[in-house]
Amino acid sequence: MIKIAPSILSANFAKLAEEIADVEKGGADYIHVDVMDGHFVPNLTIGPLVVEAIRPITNLPLDVHLMIENPDQYIPMFAKAGADYLSVHVEACPHLHRTIHLIKEHGVKAGVVLNPHTPVAMIEHIITDVDLVLLMTVNPGFGGQKFIHSVLPKIERVAQIVKERGLNVEIEVDGGVNEDTAKLCVEAGANVLVAGSAIYNKKDRAAAIRAIRGE
Numbered sequence: 001m002i003k004i005a006p007s008i009l010s011a012n013f014a015k016l017a018e019e020i021a022d023v024e025k026g027g028a029d030y031i032h033v034d035v036m037d038g039h040f041v042p043n044l045t046i047g048p049l050v051v052e053a054i055r056p057i058t059n060l061p062l063d064v065h066l067m068i069e070n071p072d073q074y075i076p077m078f079a080k081a082g083a084d085y086l087s088v089h090v091e092a093c094p095h096l097h098r099t100i101h102l103i104k105e106h107g108v109k110a111g112v113v114l115n116p117h118t119p120v121a122m123i124e125h126i127i128t129d130v131d132l133v134l135l136m137t138v139n140p141g142f143g144g145q146k147f148i149h150s151v152l153p154k155i156e157r158v159a160q161i162v163k164e165r166g167l168n169v170e171i172e173v174d175g176g177v178n179e180d181t182a183k184l185c186v187e188a189g190a191n192v193l194v195a196g197s198a199i200y201n202k203k204d205r206a207a208a209i210r211a212i213r214g215e
């Protein structure tokens with residue numbers, strides 16, 4: 001089953017509760033929350049206070065994508081705020097095994113993220129410990145960028161590892177996902193599709209979600 005995770009990065013922040021209710025009603029499976037610190041990526045967005053504020057207004061799992069340096073310092077705060085998934089970048093975690101287990105110790109599902117140029121080999125020895133692998137299909141930092149096609153073989157490789165080892169790991173893609181690129185990601189083996197602009201820039205969010213799901 002293909003899951004759709006609308007990214008609120010492209011929502012109207014002045015009407016965030018309505019924007020979340022709209023995609024929930026439209027068939028979304030997760031709410032994707034992009035956390036940026038102005039250091040790991042050149043943009044600033046959301047902190048634990050916003051996660052805490054949106055937690056009671058939706059029944060959907062909050063899929064929190066941490067694009068921050070030193071995530072260990074903030075994991076307890078995001079867990080307390082109500083994150084269901086916390087995903088950290090390999091490129092920001094010198095002690096990745098420790099960070100993944102810190103997330104799990106807080107009762108939160110753990111995800112690991114790879115930038116477009118980072119090889120899949122970087123997660124071969126941690127994939128058995130995680131609930132989700134997120135492959136970036138744009139350079140992180142901004143919504144509305146163009147899908148990077150050279151990531152497709154990486155999706156295939158992660159899907160192959162998951163199958164070979166019989167793992168229960170979700171394979172998520174994030175960046176430039178629309179109804180055309182979604183199809184390529186699903187064919188390559190992804191099962192969770194993040195989409196920001198391709199959903200929130202459309203008037204009919206339910207139709208946008210259906211189109212990305214390939215319905």
Ligand SMILES: O=C(CO)[C@H](O)[C@H](O)COP(=O)(O)O
Binds near residue numbers: 032176
């Ligand atoms: O992590 C992200 C950017 O760093 C966002 O989740 C992503 O860019 C979603 O936006 P879009 O679908 O418009 O590309």
Ligand SMILES: [Co+2]
Binds near residue numbers: 065194
């Ligand atoms: Co994201």
